[in-house]
Amino acid sequence: MKTSDWIVPGVITVFSCVVIYLSLQLDLSPPMIVGHSMQPRAFPIFLMVINLILIGLLTYQFYKNPPASIPLEPFHTWGTIILLIVFYGLTVAADFFLAIAVVMFLMCILWGEKRIPVALSTALVTPFLIFVLFDQVLMIRFPRGIILDWYYG
Amino acid sequence: MLEALQAMSSVILDPFLLLLIFATTIIGVIIGVLPGIGATTGAALLLPFTLTMTPVHAITVLATIYVSATFAGSITAILINTPGTSAAAATTFDGFPLAQRGEAGRALGVAVVSSTVGGIFSVIVLCIAAPMLARVAYHFRPPEYFALTLFGLSMLASISSGGAIKNLIGGVFGVWVATIGAEPTTGIERFMFGNYDLYEGLSFVPVFIGLFAMSELLVQSKKANQIASAITMKAVKLPTIEDYKKIWKTIVRSCGIGTFIGILPAEGATVASMIGYAEARRWSKNKEEFGKGSIEGIAGAESANNAATGGAMVPTMVLGIPGSGTTAIILVGLMVHGLRPGPYLFTEQVDKVYQIFGAMILANVMFLVMGLYAAKLFARISLVPISILWPIVFAFAVVGSYSLSSALMDVWIVLIFGTIGFFARRHGFAVAPIAVGFILGEMVETNLQNSLKMFGFYEEQKNNLKFQNVIFQTWAFAG
Structure with a gap:
């Protein structure tokens, strides 16, 4: 894989990690309100974990079949x-x-x-x-x- | 049934609605022939204009844009080898070679007749299938809705040619965007960074205008100074009896294919036209003509892509799950006008629903007339220099997004999502999965929360079995 091929997975990984960090900073809701459901922070974290798994798959795909280089925009x-x-x-x-x-x-x-x-x-x-x-x-x-x-x- | 027919025929008695369909069909055809704009961008740009209209008029405008622009993409596909919309890409394979042979009129005639038959067929299916599905969906509870939205999200894997993984990443990003703002149950602020303009979350319209119109503007900037060459055309003529004999089976087959693919969440007219074309070739006795100017190829692609328009409206109206990028905007239109998509739409506001269906049939007939008599004129519009066209699109995009809630924040959202959409597309990520993910985001989280409350995810694992079964069955079906 070329160095440039790491840019997309890298940016999305950093984005996902930042979202997880920000989610962990969110306030917790009292158990009375949440009940058997989940805390407001849980869903974004769940999404970003899925994203990280997908990024792993994308990186593997890039490793197997390196993407064509993208020409610089005019x-x-x-x-x-x-x-x-x-x-x-x-x-x-x-x-x-x-x-x-x-x-x-x-x-x-x-x-x-x-x-x-x-x-x-x-x-x-x-x-x-x-x-x-x-x-x-x-x-x-x-x-x-x-x-x-x-x-x- | 009688009430449905009555409601549908009432469209003809509303002169303002007729005028609106006529005017919108012209706008839709213009949007369709302008390379790059397409039905989705056009509908996104026109959405703010519908805010002052009644719900039926507003949805009619959006649905008419959808059907007419989907057809009109074929005009430039045939005449200048540039599909006005991605759904017309398969039409270029045989349309342009026919035009080069001096048979542009015949090619356009086949395209317009096939599109009309496909469009009307799919609306008839919509009229029959939607109420039936609504009766089943009437019994759905949060777990079933959660499973359905999950199914819709899993179908994003094939929504565009970017590849399954990239599409899914886009879908997940879209769902995350929907979490911005106050969490609906607890009111806890998420990712707002102290900006209370975001308290109710991001509005659909500016996000959509940004993702589709503004990102397309940046993509089109690569084609600055590009000049299209036009093919000369004498007149559009209807296919002959011999042509009809040759293509009727293809049209019937593609109508079925297009409608079925349209019904599948997240699959749209582009996929339908490609499969319609491939099937037309597979079943044809003259395979060698394909790619060189086969009217069966045009009929296969065109009837399938227009049949997908009615099909895509089925999950949109009955389940609130958009069948394509354009139906995602129609879904937003329904919500903005207080028509909550779902089975209740078919019990509480059934007359409005059938009026919209009636208007869609009328729009199909309208573009048949325009396609036959004004295709040459419309084709000339595609030759408008993009250096003039796209700055005008820019002005409509920013003013339109502002007008929704008179907030400059919406304009900034257009700029931000336009840039995000452009860079995503640059790296092979389509914007449609982001848009559909954004639409389904709130549904998926709310229904997941309600399902957890119903079954007690942590404490009552035994009761949870049914909920899990729904998820696994859906995933198995999607797989």
Whole structure:
């Protein structure tokens, strides 16, 4: 097995162990309430034990038939993940719909749209139409921000 | 029976519902022809829009998306060799070669007729089988429900091509996700880290939008700049009498196969179409034509995948165990609208159930018309550049998830589960087992707890025998 083949079993094993540890920190419920049933911590621990057994089987499977190596994602993919983080930051710091418009525009460009006016109109018209639909038809109130403060007053 | 027919036919007298089915069929076909979106992602994106509708209208929208998108995947499969949905993958084997020979219209005609027959057949089976199963399920208690959910989870092993072990790991992760929040019996907080937005657990809709729509967006980003080439097509024409003679046995066989596979928990239209195609080839007198443009191959795959849609609704509505990724979303839709899936649905709200069935039949007829007269137009939609399409999907995903409970936490959940789903898929783990595990998580834990309370797991081992027998029998059956 190559070193990279250990990443998936390793990550899931660590995750399972962390969940077991966190489960062991949970409060115990009085026996009166639990009765013959189980403590709230028991079920997650039971699940993670099953997970560890399955990881053992997966590792054995990888040992017998090493998986094909996964090529690294193109920059579009990593760029899109970064845009999701940008979206989070802009929503918290500025405005929900401003964040959507900016991320849509950047995503259009990142994914290969060379016509700037097309990317710009997509990024402006789509959030506007969605806002009108949800605000006027479905009566949804969106979180306040730079733009929506001005709209809501 | 008369009441059922009355309820089903009442659909035709509701003009708003008819309009809704018509509009949703168009949306469903568009979703189906857009490569990568598919019925599951489409239903997840449309779920927030159904919140203001009545339960029957909302479930009709989701069910119509399911049947029409499942069919529409075949349009691009035939015309540009790109299945719009995974269920249409088998249709490319013979559909595209036929299109290359200049017989795209014939291929689409066979596909649409086979899909319609498969879809209507499965809804008829649903109408007959669901109430019968509901009568049996009416007597189920927590141990039986626990055994059933365990059976559903064990079936996750074959839900996708990722491999049994990876699917099961995904299912276990999904069940664990369902434990986040306050434990229902004792109120003890689990994995909340002091965040009281998570007190009632994670909502289904943002998790599903994240797992299906957002992770698909990241997967599609690999295909940026990819351009599809279109096949020219004159018009869609119905199969000839000779064609019908050639394919009717295949359609009948695939209808049975598709419906049966659809009924099995966690098995969906993709598996059905593959088996339908393989069986069509096995029973055919012209095996050598398969892969080169056999209409039997198209009929086998298409009637099976649409027959699976009605079949998958049986365990979803009667037992609350989803038969596929899309029915998992329909299940969420039922719950959001206060229709608790289970046998009581067939005694307390039977008229609504049959209205939904009637709407499904109508949706099948609707896409027959659209498939025949507008397939060429819809096929052009698939040529929309993904650099425009997926940013729009992103906007709908985040706004849709926010609108459910007007909480930004739901938007963050979409982003987190989208990223988890993407990395899971990158390493060969499908997201459908996570989604189904998440749906079944609460059911499996609650029914296990109630079973333990009923039989006293630790102190009353003798009484426990019956409970254990149910589990072992289920596992034996699943194995």
